[in-house]
Amino acid sequence: MPRPIQATIDTEALSHNLGTVADRLRRDASGAAPFIWAVIKARGYGHGIEAAMAGFGEADGLAMLDLEEAVRCRELGWNGPLLLLEGFFEPGDLDALVHYRIGAALHCAEQLDMLESSPLARQIDVFVKLNTGMHRLGFQPHEFRAARDRALVLQADGVLGQVGAMTHFARADDDAAVTQAQIDCFLRTIDGQAGPVSLCNSAATLTPGLAAGIAAGPQWVRPGICLYGSSPFADRPADVFGLRPAMTLSARLIGAHRVPAGESVGYGHTFRAPRDMRIGIVACGYADGYPRHAPTGTPVSVGGTRTRLVGRVSMDMLAVDLDPVPDAAVGTPVVLWGRDGPSVDEVAAACGTIGYELLTAVTPRVPRRVL
Numbered sequence: 345m346p347r348p349i350q351a352t353i354d355t356e357a358l359s360h361n362l363g364t365v366a367d368r369l370r371r372d373a374s375g376a377a378p379f380i381w382a383v384i385k386a387r388g389y390g391h392g393i394e395a396a397m398a399g400f401g402e403a404d405g406l407a408m409l410d411l412e413e414a415v416r417c418r419e420l421g422w423n424g425p426l427l428l429l430e431g432f433f434e435p436g437d438l439d440a441l442v443h444y445r446i447g448a449a450l451h452c453a454e455q456l457d458m459l460e461s462s463p464l465a466r467q468i469d470v471f472v473k474l475n476t477g478m479h480r481l482g483f484q485p486h487e488f489r490a491a492r493d494r495a496l497v498l499q500a501d502g503v504l505g506q507v508g509a510m511t512h513f514a515r516a517d518d519d520a521a522v523t524q525a526q527i528d529c530f531l532r533t534i535d536g537q538a539g540p541v542s543l544c545n546s547a548a549t550l551t552p553g554l555a556a557g558i559a560a561g562p563q564w565v566r567p568g569i570c571l572y573g574s575s576p577f578a579d580r581p582a583d584v585f586g587l588r589p590a591m592t593l594s595a596r597l598i599g600a601h602r603v604p605a606g607e608s609v610g611y612g613h614t615f616r617a618p619r620d621m622r623i624g625i626v627a628c629g630y631a632d633g634y635p636r637h638a639p640t641g642t643p644v645s646v647g648g649t650r651t652r653l654v655g656r657v658s659m660d661m662l663a664v665d666l667d668p669v670p671d672a673a674v675g676t677p678v679v680l681w682g683r684d685g686p687s688v689d690e691v692a693a694a695c696g697t698i699g700y701e702l703l704t705a706v707t708p709r710v711p712r713r714v715l
């Protein structure tokens with residue numbers, strides 16, 4: 345028997361979420377709705393590339409970071425556009441981009457140097473990335489025109505195909521004024537250039553009217569986290585947007601016993617039983633990707649009843665309070681997050697982190713079951 349833990353991936357929830365996002369964008373749009381890059385970086389936010397491909401068959405394109413993930417998508421039969429959000433890293437990457445028809449973000453002069461010195465058999469589509477204030481990747485506004493001009497020369501020389509423009513928001517989840525300033529900077533800097541544009545992450549994509557208000561060429565939004573049923577907003581759960589959790593991390597109790605009042609539980613004895621109580625031991629620990637810093641009180645569902653984690657998370661196990669679940673015994677199912685349990689965002693909030701981190705942290709030793 346393998347350890348009783350698994351991550352169940354619901355590909356119907358993935359396609360439902362994509363459809364929900366597409367419907368919102370269509371309702372908002374006065375003209376053509378934006379195209380959607382489904383972001384599947386970090387192995388589909390921890391759900392697996394295969395599952396993400398199965399769930400996002402209706403997306404207009406797939407965006408990721410790893411060349412190997414992009415190649416995998418082609419090998420699995422994806423025929424649509426692919427975009428590498430960090431572009432390529434060395435000249436040796438370019439042959440694969442050409443061969444597998446993979447587009448790239450173009451965010452630094454070094455990438456232009458590589459393109460200018462590498463003869464390519466076929467054209468590559470690019471989005472020139474502008475840094476509008478996040479200060480992560482992208483050309484500064486004063487460098488952008490020169491970078492775009494170099495890209496247009498490469499286009500005229502047949503090295504590049506489509507040349508678009510993109511940027512990334514720093515605070516689309518919590519500050520509309522900062523986001524608007526970034527949009528203004530983007531529109532001012534691209535200055536009516538032809539070609540597609542790409543700006544919106546999940547938070548911007550879910551903000552009513554935001555994508556529809558960006559008047560500049562055909563637009564590609566780039567939602568990631570919301571497609572997996574997790575909210576990009578700290579103050580709004582995913583279900584208010586009609587999104588469903590795509591990953592359920594579940595396990596079973598492998599121990600259940602009494603702890604007398606005053607006795608303490610687990611490493612460091614960080615939880616002391618305030619009264620005689622029952623404790624359950626769950627086959628899930630930080631080596632499965634469950635956060636070690638989850639504090640006592642973090643929500644967990646045991647046998648369909650919501651209860652709480654107690655004490656310190658160990659490598660392979662964690663302890664839960666069984667007082668609200670008197671019938672629980674060895675073998676009782678436990679949901680750490682997902683369907684019929686707390687949302688990944690609730691667990692993340694209890695741990696002082698975000699759903700993104702928990703979903704992508706589930707380790708390879710946890711068997712994935714794809715529905």
Ligand SMILES: *Cc1c(COP(=O)(O)O)cnc(C)c1O
Nearest residue numbers: 383429512545546566567568569
């Ligand atoms: C991760 C990422 C996204 C998607 O962000 P979410 O918040 O998950 O929607 C979009 N664009 C870029 C450049 C990214 O790195």
